Amino acid sequence: MVSLDFYFDFSSPYGYFASHLLDRVAPGDWRWQPILLGAAFKASGNAPLVDQPMKGDYARRDWDRLSRQYGIPYTLPTVFPVGAVAPSRAFWWLDQHDAALARRFAQLVFHAYFAAGQDITAPQTVADLAAQAGADGAAVLSALGTDAVKQMVRAKTDAALARGVFGSPFFLVGDEPFWGCDRLPMVAQWMRQGGW
Amino acid sequence: MVSLDFYFDFSSPYGYFASHLLDRVAPGDWRWQPILLGAAFKASGNAPLVDQPMKGDYARRDWDRLSRQYGIPYTLPTVFPVGAVAPSRAFWWLDQHDAALARRFAQLVFHAYFAAGQDITAPQTVADLAAQAGADGAAVLSALGTDAVKQMVRAKTDAALARGVFGSPFFLVGDEPFWGCDRLPMVAQWMRQGGW
Numbered sequence: 344m345v346s347l348d349f350y351f352d353f354s355s356p357y358g359y360f361a362s363h364l365l366d367r368v369a370p371g372d373w374r375w376q377p378i379l380l381g382a383a384f385k386a387s388g389n390a391p392l393v394d395q396p397m398k399g400d401y402a403r404r405d406w407d408r409l410s411r412q413y414g415i416p417y418t419l420p421t422v423f424p425v426g427a428v429a430p431s432r433a434f435w436w437l438d439q440h441d442a443a444l445a446r447r448f449a450q451l452v453f454h455a456y457f458a459a460g461q462d463i464t465a466p467q468t469v470a471d472l473a474a475q476a477g478a479d480g481a482a483v484l485s486a487l488g489t490d491a492v493k494q495m496v497r498a499k500t501d502a503a504l505a506r507g508v509f510g511s512p513f514f515l516v517g518d519e520p521f522w523g524c525d526r527l528p529m530v531a532q533w534m535r536q537g538g539w
Numbered sequence: 540m541v542s543l544d545f546y547f548d549f550s551s552p553y554g555y556f557a558s559h560l561l562d563r564v565a566p567g568d569w570r571w572q573p574i575l576l577g578a579a580f581k582a583s584g585n586a587p588l589v590d591q592p593m594k595g596d597y598a599r600r601d602w603d604r605l606s607r608q609y610g611i612p613y614t615l616p617t618v619f620p621v622g623a624v625a626p627s628r629a630f631w632w633l634d635q636h637d638a639a640l641a642r643r644f645a646q647l648v649f650h651a652y653f654a655a656g657q658d659i660t661a662p663q664t665v666a667d668l669a670a671q672a673g674a675d676g677a678a679v680l681s682a683l684g685t686d687a688v689k690q691m692v693r694a695k696t697d698a699a700l701a702r703g704v705f706g707s708p709f710f711l712v713g714d715e716p717f718w719g720c721d722r723l724p725m726v727a728q729w730m731r732q733g734g735w
Contacts, residue, residue: 397700397705398705398706400703401718408735412725412728412735504593507593507597510594520600522597523721525722525725528724529608532608539604539607539608
């Protein structure tokens, strides 16, 4: 079986939309991999979309349009983008023992930020969401500041960069890279055909 | 009837692929509008894809993959990107009198650059392609350096920028903007449904 990796930043609207569309459009046994795009942007010379003239206006409109097109709840957060350090750390700490729980947590984080307008940079919010997903919230809270967990997020982000990941969402089917939410139909075709 | 505008730069591989896919995926009475993206890049702070680390490598691979996926002949030109001034001027000069001829010419320019490896910045090549499309090659050659034609290309590019166009390909269905070759299915859906 070919590996399926879904890279995203919790602060990325296109990552959020992809988290909803992935199972609809290209179902499979995806490994969810939150990373911190700030590092990727440094390496690739990119900047957050909303800071770019013209492109930023287009992106805002496009996110609203995607929300209406697929019926996905979405409101641009008032503080945007954010450094999604806390939820990324919590994810990888949870993922060590229970990938399914970590994935439920990731979906709750995305929903909290892009649908419920919550501050996902706040450790207590992150712990509460982890508890909702079925984890021990207090344990998550105390894990967030440990060096081991900090190092884990850095290592995951570095590993993604080393595989050529430079944006969110980014999909790797084996080693074949696909960038962007609107590439999901191509991803599905690649998975069905095993490439071309 | 809503207006359909297809903006592209003759030096853009994604513009080239879109020129092949437009009629297949989102058929309609598109106005072909070559512009000079250098100006748009200046306004939006973008740079040519191939100059961007990581993203450039991805784009090169993606162009080959699109070529195989759709059976569209394609080789990355040895000199790339280029300032497509001469063919853009010729296009708009031809378009004044015969939009169908100008479109045939545009298809020949794209083919010359991305399939046949020709230098589309050379005025004589441009004149020859115009002749192939059914125009008077010598008249095109002498028109290329005139102030009126220079001004026309600048005005078309400025008008595109004023409408929010910042990349290639870029589609406007009425005033609804769509950026990128992989948005053509969404463009088609928007055209069918009249928006959502």
